[in-house]
Amino acid sequence: MTSTVFFEIFDYLDALEIFTAFTSLNQRISSILKRIPLRILISNTNSRSEIEFLSSHLTYHDHQVISIDIYDKIRDCSSVINLLFNRHNFINLESCIFNAINSSTKLKKILKKLKSLNRLVSFGIYQADDLGINDKDKYELSQMVFMNQLSSLRSVVLNYTYDYMNISNYPSITTNLISLALCISGLSSTVSIYSMFLILRHCHKIRYLTILIAYIDACENEKASDRFRIPHINPNDLPLLPQVIYLNLIVIVRCDNRSISHILRCMPNLIYFYFTLGIPTANWPLPDELRNGYVWQEMIDRYIPHLLKFEFLIGIKKSYQHLDLDMIVNSFEYFVGKYPNWNMIITQWKHHKEIGGEYLILHTFNYRQNRYTTNITIPIVNCETFQVRSTSIQNDQHLFYSIIEDLCLYLTDQQATITWSSPLFQQVKSLAIEMPIISASWWNNLLNIANYGVVNDDKDKLKIIPYLKHFVDLHKITEIKFLKMSHISRWMDVQLILQTCPNVIDLSISTELLLLSKIIDNRSLFPVFERIKKIELIKNIVYFLPSSASKIVERFPSLNNIKLTVFTRLFEKVLFKNIIL
Template identity: 55%
Template structure:
């Protein structure tokens, strides 16, 4: 005889286990008012609130109505302030409810102005809060007053908190007014930002004086783009420092330092000597302006060897990513790579790669990118993308020359400009093999030049194919095209490049999202091209930029016919 287990027959323990995998909105949507037993269980389970950017105001009001009786059960909050049809969600929920037993709080201030007054009021009373994180993508998301008040309260008031991440830009000029950070705090991440006259890498030292009990430290230092008097070619000023009075943080074992500012080995040395027991050091450096002083010594492995051996002798992990815009002369890649031989021998599976390419529109400037093998596994606070690669000048060197793609296995978006003159490639496999979103730019072929060449040289269809095939072959040396799911043909693509578009699309068999100019999209040589029909059939999203281009009345039906899997289309008008 068959035996059936009914839903009501499950034990309370199983229900607790099920609810532990669900968020509050899912629980209240699926289980409210089923029966008295379930309602009784819902009165005693811990609740986790998750509100993301794609939620609606209706869903927020629904969950808020239930929190009237369940707010005391909430132990975790993860809230986006701006959702798809409303803003100020954070202020709304903290105004309506008092989450007295909250243990973990993650807030994303993604609206134009995120109001934190009610959060600041409530957080003073949250005696069980263990972890607090707030992230503001832009400088204007949180007012200066709210940033100051929240910083002071979190760093000085909350003795129960073990982990704090304040990912909003703040200059921390008032740190001298603070007392020591509470002893329970063991993990701290801060974002120091301001003008070069107020913020530098040395600003970290004033914060370190308060971090006597911290074990895990992460700091971002950023100098704003607005440079005083437009003078960006200034040296790094060293403040007066008493080397015998540096703060000592004996408990720090992990340090994540991310710098978007002028920087040199001396400033980093002062910081590292404050952490004598450091074991894990992650370093990110971005120099955005070639006119800034070039920190050449930071590309010298011997300098790093001397500094780390001297100040952090217990270090067991050293990973970094450096992206530097610099002026000529060109960097000797072999010298740079060879200087880090000490670390290749010291640490297990430690390798380094360096790439270099010229800025297409900036004469006598180049971009240098240096990265260790295992930095890809590190979750940095800042997402630093790779600038547009001008293929004609790309050069690379590594201590693991056959595994370049593994160094950048975390990079999924890339912009490549294929230059007029396609150079000889010295490597065999694609440099970036995990790219999902590829943006391709190519120089525009002026119509007068194209016509002249066509008349004089009498380019044949075969010659067109050869040129396009060369472009695709060259592109394949950078990107594993079979992994690309979204491709964008940039603003430099005009109808003279239609053959390149065809060949590139054919080389990307798994592409499902297409961004392309409208003149190319409606071009008969493309949309009626039999060789592209299999690709068109799998496209699910099209974005097309129109430049005063008017579609023929029958184009809509052709679009539906050519792209039967299409679920999203977006046309942008540029006037």
């Protein structure tokens, strides 16, 4: 086998795999190993012994490392970054990514080492929480990036929360960055949609920009109602970034069309624009302009006339107001003709518990194709009030939701007007269902049904299943969760749903509902029970007798996993124990 073939093989392997498989085979392989570039890839499933093995071989090969992607905390070690960077000098490192940095890691010392690497062009930190990086480290990182302390850097991702207020005190130094992604986050008194201007003034060479702006917690959205004021903006003083061709703007703070306009006019040569507005809850109304296609048309034509790609997701939970969904959809018709394969959809439904609350979601068909955008998640859907409209003239609304695999539905006896002909959420595999208690008169009538195991076909057509099929493809459901609010009065609905989902193997249900004779002793459900492999019994106060356990084992012969809550009285205190078998 020629050396060229070995080089190609090693391109597909990381350093640990290479040293594990090829070390000490023969002199020829050892010679090749001294000449190949090495890539270190450490996931959170690796072990300390593997890291020690890797480090021992890096002693004579660390100068060959060009790429590092490290999880700081692995199975049995909590500071891998310290371990490797204290032992080795990666003088030819070109790309460095740190994941889930542990609080014990001496990041300041690591950053000092990174600043001496004149070949490092790409650097990233992905931090799920703020526990591992303190404010001093964040300050050091912002200085390294925005004061050009590492002039070789061209691409940076800083995925942790920080308000970057200190940047306003930095001298006006233009970085060499071409690509930048970061999160600006803080209190509503310090962070706003305009905070990104602090960053833009240092990024005149930037071409690809992803910025997330968010309040530090959800309650700040409510405080922002009184604090949000449009500052005086001098158009002549706005930063100009003529090289920016890609903008991914994710906004989880209050904004309006004027603030978006101020941002867009900074980037006159923008070609790709992804916009996300996601407000979990707010007591201020969504500006009408942001759901008006004509306003978006004016902003784009005026400030970014070279745009070739425009995708957005706007989602908000807010106070209810009557909207003409057809009028909103029609206002976006301009973009259907302007951009290829462009369509948008709008959905609206009232909150199932909060009086006067609603969810409103607008998004484009191709929004999901951008890997840097946020995931489209659907809050619990109140089917009774669910409305949907789309610019598409085809019967393809389900394509807008093709990546949705988890869905929660609130089903009532009242049904919304169905304006679509096929299931909207056809790829859902995990379905959670909540149903209100049936009124006393209906419940009494159901209790008097003698043959509860037999369901009348005419009743079936009038009940829940035909309606449910408008929302999900029941044949693709593998997991069903009947939420704890689903009362035993809904036993017949539970029976019908289970019978019409032929591929369910994972069931979550309240103990009270499962042990109800009309469910556990229902012969029509025995074939369904035989397929179930996993059960989670949702906590509620009910005596779980030994006979109940034996009956579950009998009814569910394929069961290999059961999770339930046991209540025991000890020292006059009730203890809750989750048991997984």
